[in-house]
Amino acid sequence: MDTPPPLPFETAAARRPVPRSRLYGPGYDPVFRGVRVRAGTVLDYDQRLFAARLVLGESAVFVGTSAAHALGVRTAWPDDPVHANVQGEHPRRHREGLRVHRDALAEADVVSSAFGRTTCAARTAVDLACEGSRGLALSRLDALARAVPLDVPDLLTRAWAARGRRGIRQARELIPLLDPRSESPRESVLRLAMLDFGLPVPTPQLEVLDPRGRFVARLDFGWEEERVGIEYDGAVHRESDVHSRDLRRHNELRSEGWLVFQLDSRGLRSCDRVFAAVNAAILSRREGRRSAWNWDMG
Secondary structure (H helix, E strand, C coil), X not given: CCCCCCCCEEHHHHCCCCCHHHHCCCCEEEEEXXXXXXXXXXXXXXXXXXXXXXXXXXXXXXXXXHHHHHCCCCCCCCCCCEEEECCCCCCCCCECXXXXXXXXXXXXXXXXXXXXXXXXXHHHHHHHHHCCCHHHHHHHHHXXXXXXCCCHHHHHXXXXXXXXXXXXXXXXXXXXXXXCCCCCHHHHHHHHHHHHHCCCCCEXXXXXXXXXXXXXEEEEEEECCCCEEEEECCHHHHCHHHXXXXXXXXXXXXXXXXEEEEECHHHHCCCXXXXXXXXXXXXXXXXXXXXXXXXXXX
16 A cells, blocks of 8 residues: 555554665655644644654643634644644654644643644733734734633733743733734834824724715724724725725725724834824814814813
8 A cells, every 4th residue: 555644644653564774765755853744735823833742752742833724713834843842751842834832831721722722812922922023023912812711800801920931021011902903913003103103002903984874994903082093905995996995995994074094014123203193183183073072161
């Protein structure tokens, strides 16, 4: 019989159906040491997690971005490394595509998933908040919050209990900012940049209605009382049909008294001038509202 087991498969399990000389020949590619697939097979991240499970055994616990994937956050690229935690005298070490951690894990922090043992949502959230840049960490927190319920007070309790951990100061700062309404990493980064600049906290995915309650538009971020908004325009917004639809939508927003600022990926790298204009518009409209209120009272 010359048919290998289902992919990905363990080398030891494949030696019977596939001769060793062929298994280690050009017809098969390594996934990790001890796990091989037919040459040219393109693995997704799900299959890489299953392959890592074959290498590490059932006691290993997926952590970080791998745990987030196991919990339903589908943001990992197929060639991203797999992160797993092992305990005691486990013989495995770092290798290409596999990052082995040996952090202390309470059994209460571990749950079962379709990929085997993984850290629970709360532990995973704190881990993600500690890792990478502030923008990347917040975008991962937002994505996890879209996939599973997260309790911010519980996360903060965990973060304050983890004294001395690398990245924990960043986690304590970012956890109160998480918001599942941000629909993309760029929106998370933009929201963090606005808050760093000192803008008032915006409402993500703000629905704008006309006086009759008819839906006009949904803004990436907005300040409803001041009727000021910000939108992030990705490459799709430059396509002709989308661009025409955006023009009609923005004209309708203006007719309803809204002032909407736009940013793209290039503008996001130098956004302070836009934020300054947004802040001036918010303050001006607040002042106008106060003046009108004082006039009415007089």
